[in-house]
Amino acid sequence: MNGDLSTLRSGDVAMGDELPPLEIPITATLVVAGAIASGDYQEVHHDAELSKSRGTKDIFMNILTTNGLLGRYVTDWTGPDALLKAVRLRLGAPNYPGDTMTLTGKVTAAAEGEITLEIVGANSLGNHVTATVEVALP
Amino acid sequence: MGEGRGELETLTQQTLADRLRDEFVGKPIGEPYEARDPVSLPMIRSWCDAMGDRNPVYSDEERARESIHGGIVAPPTMLQRWTMKGLSNEGPPQAGGLGSRLVEALEGAGFTSVVATNCEQEYTRYLRPGDHLTGTTIIKAVSDEKKTALGSGHFIESQITWTDQTGETVGTQMFRIYYYKQAEKQPSSTAPRPRPAISDDTRFFWEGASGKELLVQRCTSCATLRHPPRPMCANCRSLEWEPAPMSGRGSVYSFVVHHHPPVPGFDLPFVVALVELEEGVRMVSNLTGVTPEEVSIGMPVEAEFVPVDDELTLPLFAPRSAG
Numbered sequence: 030m031n032g033d034l035s036t037l038r039s040g041d042v043a044m045g046d047e048l049p050p051l052e053i054p055i056t057a058t059l060v061v062a063g064a065i066a067s068g069d070y071q072e073v074h075h076d077a078e079l080s081k082s083r084g085t086k087d088i089f090m091n092i093l094t095t096n097g098l099l100g101r102y103v104t105d106w107t108g109p110d111a112l113l114k115a116v117r118l119r120l121g122a123p124n125y126p127g128d129t130m131t132l133t134g135k136v137t138a139a140a141e142g143e144i145t146l147e148i149v150g151a152n153s154l155g156n157h158v159t160a161t162v163e164v165a166l167p
Numbered sequence: 168m169g170e171g172r173g174e175l176e177t178l179t180q181q182t183l184a185d186r187l188r189d190e191f192v193g194k195p196i197g198e199p200y201e202a203r204d205p206v207s208l209p210m211i212r213s214w215c216d217a218m219g220d221r222n223p224v225y226s227d228e229e230r231a232r233e234s235i236h237g238g239i240v241a242p243p244t245m246l247q248r249w250t251m252k253g254l255s256n257e258g259p260p261q262a263g264g265l266g267s268r269l270v271e272a273l274e275g276a277g278f279t280s281v282v283a284t285n286c287e288q289e290y291t292r293y294l295r296p297g298d299h300l301t302g303t304t305i306i307k308a309v310s311d312e313k314k315t316a317l318g319s320g321h322f323i324e325s326q327i328t329w330t331d332q333t334g335e336t337v338g339t340q341m342f343r344i345y346y347y348k349q350a351e352k353q354p355s356s357t358a359p360r361p362r363p364a365i366s367d368d369t370r371f372f373w374e375g376a377s378g379k380e381l382l383v384q385r386c387t388s389c390a391t392l393r394h395p396p397r398p399m400c401a402n403c404r405s406l407e408w409e410p411a412p413m414s415g416r417g418s419v420y421s422f423v424v425h426h427h428p429p430v431p432g433f434d435l436p437f438v439v440a441l442v443e444l445e446e447g448v449r450m451v452s453n454l455t456g457v458t459p460e461e462v463s464i465g466m467p468v469e470a471e472f473v474p475v476d477d478e479l480t481l482p483l484f485a486p487r488s489a490g
Contacts, residue, residue: 068251
C-alpha cells in the first residue's frame with residue numbers, strides 16, 4: 030500500500046494489464062503468525078519437529094494465510110475503495126520457511142467496473158497458488 | 168430368495184464413492200455453528216499484521232470513515248476466520264473439516280492422508296466489527312476414486328455458508344480436500360547407488376577416487392591420455408600405461424537431464440554430463456550442487472569426491488568459479 034487513499038477507477042484498467050510483482054519472503058514467523066491470526070492450530074503450521082516426523086520438509090503455510098496474502102496483493106494494487114467479490118484459489122507446492130513466494134498477476138477481464146485477475150504465487154518448488162480474483166472498482 | 172441375492176450383489180458392487188454420496192452429499196454436517204466472538208478490531212489487526220496488509224479501511228478509523236465503507240471493515244479473505252474454533256475443542260470443524268463419520272469412512276478405507284487443494288470464497292458484503300456470524304457446512308460432492316501424483320483417493324467438496332445476526336448471507340466458501348493413500352515411494356537416493364563393474368583395467372580409477380584422486384590412463388610410450396580405461400593406446404598401440412593424476416578442473420562439454428524413468432539411487436531429475444578436463448580428456452559423470460536449469464555448456468566444473476559408503480567413492484563434478 031503506497032499510503033495514499035487513491036483507488037483505481039474502472040476506466041483505469043484494461044484487459045492484459047499486469048500487477049507489479051510482490052516478493053514475499055516465507056519465514057517461520059510469517060507461517061506461524063498467519064496460522065494463529067487465522068485460528069488454525071494444525072501442527073504442520075507451527076511444530077517443525079512434528080511436521081518432519083510426518084514426512085514434510087518443515088512447517089508450511091496454511092491455506093487461509095495464502096488467501097489473506099492474495100487479498101493484500103490485490104488491494105495493494107487497486108487501492109482501498111475497490112471491493113473484493115471472490116477469491117478462488119488452487120494450491121500447489123507448499124510454502125516452506127526459507128523460500129520466497131513471488132506473486133504476479135494480470136487482468137483477464139474488465140467490464141463495467143468488474144475486473145477479473147489471474148494471479149500466480151511461485152516459489153522455488155513451483156507454483157504455490159494459482160488464483161482467480163474478482164474485484165469491483167469504483 | 169433369488170431376489171435377496173440380487174440385492175446383496177448390488178450392495179457389494181456399490182463403490183465407496185457411491186456409498187459416501189448416498190449418505191453425505193447434499194446434507195449439512197452437524198448443526199449451524201455460531202462464531203464464539205463477533206467480528207472485532209483486535210482480530211482484524213492481528214490478521215493484517217501477519218499478512219503485512221496496510222489497507223487503511225481495515226485499521227485506520229479516520230481514513231476508513233472517508234472511504235467507500237464509511238468505517239472500519241474486516242478483510243473479506245478473513246471470512247472463515249470468524250468461525251474457526253482455534254485451540255478450543257468447541258464449535259465447528261477446523262478449516263475444511265468434515266463430519267467425523269465421513270472422515271471415519273474414508274480413513275477406514277485406507278485414505279488416511281489429506282491435503283487441501285481448492286478454496287473458493289465469494290463475498291456478499293464486507294463485514295464490520297460487531298457482526299456475528301453463523302456458519303453451515305454442506306457436503307457438495309464426493310469424487311470417484313482418482314489417481315494423482317500423491318496417490319489414489321477421493322476429492323471431497325464442501326460448502327460453508329455464513330449468515331449474520333439478521334440471518335442474511337454474507338459469504339460462501341467452497342473447499343475441496345483430497346483424501347488419499349500415499350503412493351509407493353519413487354526410487355530415490357535412499358536406494359543404494361548402483362555399483363560400478365570394476366575390472367583389472369578400471370580398478371586404478373576407483374581406487375584413485377577413494378583417495379580423492381582423479382586418475383586417467385597415460386600411455387608410457389607416447390604420453391597420450393585416454394579415458395575410459397582400455398588396454399591399448401589408440402595413438403601408438405602401446406599396451407604400456409600408467410595412472411596420471413588430473414587437476415579435477417574442467418568444463419561441461421555436453422549434458423542431458425534425465426527426467427524419466429526413475430532410476431534406483433538417483434533423485435529425479437539428474438544431470439548426466441560429459442566433462443572435458445583441462446588436460447584434454449572427456450569423462451561422463453553426474454553434476455552435483457546445481458539444478459538442471461542452471462547447467463550450461465562450457466560451465467566450469469571441478470571434481471568432487473562423494474563417498475557413497477565404505478567401499479565406494481564417486482568422482483562427481485560441481486560448478487566452480489571460472490579462472
